[in-house]
Amino acid sequence: MFRTAELNHTLSKEEYAAREQDLRQELLTLQGELREADFPVILVFAGVDGAGKSETVNKLNEWLDTRLLYTRAFDQPSDEEQERPLFWRYWRELPPRGRVGMYLSSWYSPPLLDHVYGKITAEEFDERMSRIRVFEEALAADGALIIKFWMHLSESAQEHRLKKLEKDPLQKWRVTARDWEHWRMYDRFVAAAERTLMHTGTGTAPWKIIEGSDPRYRSIAVATILRDGIRRRLAERRLLHSAVDQADSDTLQAMVESSALPGQPTILSALDLGKALPKKDYAERLLTLQGRLNKLQRKAREKGVSSILVFEGWDAAGKGGAIRRITSAMDARNYQVVQIAKPTDEEAARHYLWRFWRHMSRAGRMTIFDRSWYGRVLVERVEGFARPQEWRRAYGEINDFEEHLAEHGIVLLKFWLHISRDEQEKRFRNRESTPWKAWKLTDEDWRNRERWGDYELAVNDMVEHTSTRLAPWVLVEAEDKYYARAKVLESVCEHLARALK
Template identity: 60%
Template structure:
């Protein structure tokens, strides 16, 4: 693979100086056009030490307008980053639509180094690379352009390059003892890199091998590749828009034979016993018992750095807010945050839909409570047509991967669907309309959503069926009885915390 890149190619100063003004103007024009685009550009730099990754990133910032470029390089995770799932810092730094993001020592850095140093096995490395593929695929499916450059040097060229940098007082700081240690492991790095590139060079995010010995040749290849990739992506996005516009056109009417009605099948929600309740003194006893239990458990979790993520979904007027309030009474206000999810802001619409949820994941030992969540993609966005069918169907896998990362990072994740019957919802709507301090909760949208009850119920059943996994199961809560719902939610959170603490202790 790398032998093909070792061609000893060079570009003279005269050739480069002749092409530079035109190429720079074209890139600046593209950058201005990109500012109005519906996609970001993500550039990943990888390669051997001394092959010109930093210099190339600096050149792009010099040639283009740096105000619209995000440049990030990663070292060891900070305490803040180590408290969260590994990919939190990458999601946090993603460029919004219309901007360019350049990443050095990125999500490829750890699997490469860990494998070279024998920290992980080949299957473990492949598993890490598969997560990278899923990550990049999720970004590309939402429209992002991902361009990856692997800067390569032969062993001889790398030694020469490191020596040259080291001998110059202005660049000596760039060469460290670690660089020379890596040089002694050149063959291991190359072999591991070949596996990494083969595994992760996909149609949506291809690697481009760049010979890094000659700075002018390296720069010309990267700059021209970037220009052509952005131009091609603009064309592809326009084609996608045209297809979408055609699909929205009403189909020509034709006689269709009405299919025979199928016998109605019991759904996941319809199997719940909605007559259950707990009232009076028994409710007071149980709620106090579970709140006391939660207060003790969350303090232990905080001491041991165990974070908790709670997700609340359910019908309008199902009692999510009241249940959350009963729970937070048992917590210290310094240690939890409730994230109410509404329609995305302008800033959030400029990012992948999961970005706004990644950014809210808290530090170790804290509790994050989502009042509605990332499941909006497969519920309201699906039902109301705010995203394509392809997008919401794809979201099941993206959500499962997101939640898997949360759990693998050691967080406790509990997901609750608070279920009420249509009759109970109507009664609560009517009650809200008569109580002054509750009137604000009842909106025209609530009544419109009620008219689509059957469609939403089908979406909820699909959601539970496709995203209730072994690592992140759904808890369905019979919420016709508010008191029963509150006790059940508290008990479930306590049981989950106890299990996590036992595992941590073990």
């Protein structure tokens, strides 16, 4: 696999100088065009020690407009990072659309080193490569241009490079005992590298193998690949937008397609909305459940067990009321409530899951989402804010996201609060006539009622595709607020107690 990167490619000073000037200007021009584009560029640099990864990144920082560059290098995870799911630190450092992100010691380094040092089996290594592939496919499907460079040296070339650096008083600091240890494990590194490239080199996130022995050659080679990649993607996006502009406006709507036909029973229509809890019984039940939740949450804080609660449901179904009954039972330092509305400019410039990854709390805390990532397959689907191919693939992306959370030991619970259309109208009218509640009611709330059937079918699909053993949906009959609040509290306590065992 690496034979083509062991041919001693070189570039003379004269040829380098002749190509450098034009290449730098072309890159700067493309960077200006990229600034207005709807996709980011993600460059991953990996390879053998001494092959010029850092030097190449430094060269690109020298050539390009650094105001539009993100350069990140990941070391051993900090305590803050270890308390969150593994990919949290990678998601939060993604560049926005129109920018270039360059990554050293990226998401490939930990599994590669673990495999070389025998800390994980080949099967475990393949599984971690599969998780990386899914991660990159999600970014690529969202439009990201991903180019991965494997900087390579032959075993003899690596030895020569390390010795040369050691002899230079100004450069010897670059060589460490770890570098020589890795050189002695050269064959194992190359074997792991081949396995990495075979598992994760895809059409949407390809690997480019670069011979790293000559700094002039590798700089020009990387810059040329980058130039051609951005130029090609810009042209593709222009064609795509042109095709969309010419399409019938009906095709721009996220069509509601479901296995459930209009008028047929859905998972929501099967719920018994007659379930109720008398006020007197509710008051006693509430105090009992809140007391239990307080003890469980304090124990979770001590053990470092985090929780994520997701609340979805019809407008006026009682999400806020249920959340307040949870938070009033806990120390305010141990939870955060995240209200999800229309994405900000910063959030809209990235993959839709980015804003949810960044809200992951530290160990032992509870994070409560009032609306969530399920907006992708609900409001964005029904209202046409997401194209059909976008919300359809979101089911898989969401399941993968939630699997990351569950594997980290997070207690993940998702609630859908269900009421009838008549009950919703009743609650809307009550809000209209109550001064301190009127702010909750908007024209959009009334408008959404007109598409009740479309939303119900979307919810049916959502539950069908994303209610998993690791991340189940709890469907709450919320016609009676007392019953709904008690059921939510009871579910939280049960799942938290089970996790703490």
